[in-house]
Amino acid sequence: MTATPDQSAPMQWGGHIRASIALGLPLVGSHIAQMLTHITDVVMLGWYTIDALAGVVLAGQMYFIVFIVGSGIAFAIMPMCATALGAGDDRQVRRSVRMGAWLVTLYAFIFAIPLWYLKSILLFLGQQADLAQIAQDYMRIAVIGLFPGLWIMVLKSYLSSLERAQIVLVATLVAAAANIVFNYALIFGNLGFPEMGARGAAWASVLTITLDFLFLLVYCRVLPALKKFELFQNPFRFDREAFVETFKLGWPISLTLLAETTLFTAATIMVGWSGTVALAAHGVVLQITSVGFMIPLGISNVGTIRGGRALGRKDKLHLKRAASVVLWGAFFVSLISLTLYLVIPRQLMRLFIDPTEPSINAIVEMGVLLLFVSAAFQIVDALQVAALGMLRGIKDTTVPMILAVISYWCIGMPSAYFLGFPMDYGAEGVWWGLVIGLTVAATTMIWRYLVLQKNLEFD
Numbered sequence: 001m002t003a004t005p006d007q008s009a010p011m012q013w014g015g016h017i018r019a020s021i022a023l024g025l026p027l028v029g030s031h032i033a034q035m036l037t038h039i040t041d042v043v044m045l046g047w048y049t050i051d052a053l054a055g056v057v058l059a060g061q062m063y064f065i066v067f068i069v070g071s072g073i074a075f076a077i078m079p080m081c082a083t084a085l086g087a088g089d090d091r092q093v094r095r096s097v098r099m100g101a102w103l104v105t106l107y108a109f110i111f112a113i114p115l116w117y118l119k120s121i122l123l124f125l126g127q128q129a130d131l132a133q134i135a136q137d138y139m140r141i142a143v144i145g146l147f148p149g150l151w152i153m154v155l156k157s158y159l160s161s162l163e164r165a166q167i168v169l170v171a172t173l174v175a176a177a178a179n180i181v182f183n184y185a186l187i188f189g190n191l192g193f194p195e196m197g198a199r200g201a202a203w204a205s206v207l208t209i210t211l212d213f214l215f216l217l218v219y220c221r222v223l224p225a226l227k228k229f230e231l232f233q234n235p236f237r238f239d240r241e242a243f244v245e246t247f248k249l250g251w252p253i254s255l256t257l258l259a260e261t262t263l264f265t266a267a268t269i270m271v272g273w274s275g276t277v278a279l280a281a282h283g284v285v286l287q288i289t290s291v292g293f294m295i296p297l298g299i300s301n302v303g304t305i306r307g308g309r310a311l312g313r314k315d316k317l318h319l320k321r322a323a324s325v326v327l328w329g330a331f332f333v334s335l336i337s338l339t340l341y342l343v344i345p346r347q348l349m350r351l352f353i354d355p356t357e358p359s360i361n362a363i364v365e366m367g368v369l370l371l372f373v374s375a376a377f378q379i380v381d382a383l384q385v386a387a388l389g390m391l392r393g394i395k396d397t398t399v400p401m402i403l404a405v406i407s408y409w410c411i412g413m414p415s416a417y418f419l420g421f422p423m424d425y426g427a428e429g430v431w432w433g434l435v436i437g438l439t440v441a442a443t444t445m446i447w448r449y450l451v452l453q454k455n456l457e458f459d
């Protein structure tokens with residue numbers, strides 16, 4: 001889909017719904033397809049050994065923290081490009097993308113260093129030595145993919161703001177399919193390759209990410225319709241104004257993502273204190289719930305793009321209606337995942353574990369309990385990310401960052417620890433702490449957006 005300017009006549013509700021669906025379906029699909037790469041790793045490692053699965057769960061959480069925080073800079077490009085497009089400023093689009101690429105590259109160089117020494121970090125956090133070693137073996141390969149992975153996020157934000165999310169979906173599907181082949185060959189030693197276990201999963205991820213990046217890069221380079229943005233013109237020219245603007249908008253997004261991501265990572269660390277079975281169940285449930293989360297996340301991106309376009313055009317009515325569609329859409333889709341977790345939890349868990357695994361029954365039953373708890377936060381989690389998307393669309397990122405830190409770390413994390421250990425509910429109690437933190441986040445984010453929307457004035 002090519003980006004088209006909004007018409008001067010107010011868009012009716014039906015038009016807003018259709019526009020959101022047309023933009024949202026490929027965005028949701030691309031997020032789900034991206035998750036397939038991680039799910040493939042978890043499933044195949046679960047069919048390899050539980051120790052390999054648990055070790056990579058630890059490594060994956062640490063990698064994801066670094067990756068998602070860097071992605072906050074890339075996410076800032078989406079509202080910046082959308083606003084520039086709404087204002088008809090093609091040059092600003094190029095400036096934002098180029099400086100976004102500069103920032104994520106600098107970020108990757110800095111944070112690849114602690115990832116390289118992951119074993120020491122995990123041992124300090126009280127994890128088992130054998131699992132920490134598996135995690136480090138995995139990470140010292142997987143860290144290579146941090147660079148192309150963050151460049152992908154820059155290009156995805158750029159293309160999504162242009163309403164060309166279909167190509168992002170295609171690229172991600174191709175990469176997900178390739179990852180299955182790479183994992184099959186490198187984890188288990190098939191197709192003439194040596195058996196590499198967790199290290200094989202890491203190499204598979206690096207190859208998959210690189211393939212995805214090259215696919216998008218070539219598309220942006222050769223498509224005639226994108227040449228007017230001159231994206232590759234003077235890529236090494238420093239643009240101080242665009243650099244500062246991207247950083248100022250991006251760093252609060254990064255810290256917001258950090259607050260939520262580290263909430264789940266800290267939960268993983270705490271669950272790891274309960275042993276391999278609890279950690280394996282926790283890792284599987286995280287993968288299952290992450291898939292469900294991809295739908296409201298895609299809807300959130302719709303809010304960012306359509307909100308940014310409305311901001312660029314200074315169209316308050318368009319912004320208000322777009323926000324309503326996004327928030328209600330997130331609410332209704334969250335009911336689907338909630339229902340699945342309550343109705344077929346055992347079937348979902350068994351998809352991820354080798355049926356011959358001696359601990360399978362214990363892992364599944366633990367996972368069922370966690371899925372029941374996760375059903376409790378589906379609605380609030382969907383609403384908080386949808387509200388965040390709208391806030392980013394109108395370039396409000398600093399206050400949401402503060403609200404996220406308070407919700408997740410001042411309320412959610414203490415609740416998780418207290419319920420999990422002093423109250424002795426274990427992993428289940430840790431997950432109830434997540435419910436509390438996400439509920440506070442959803443309430444405060446929606447309140448923040450509604451206040452800003454009411455008071456927003458254009459010059």
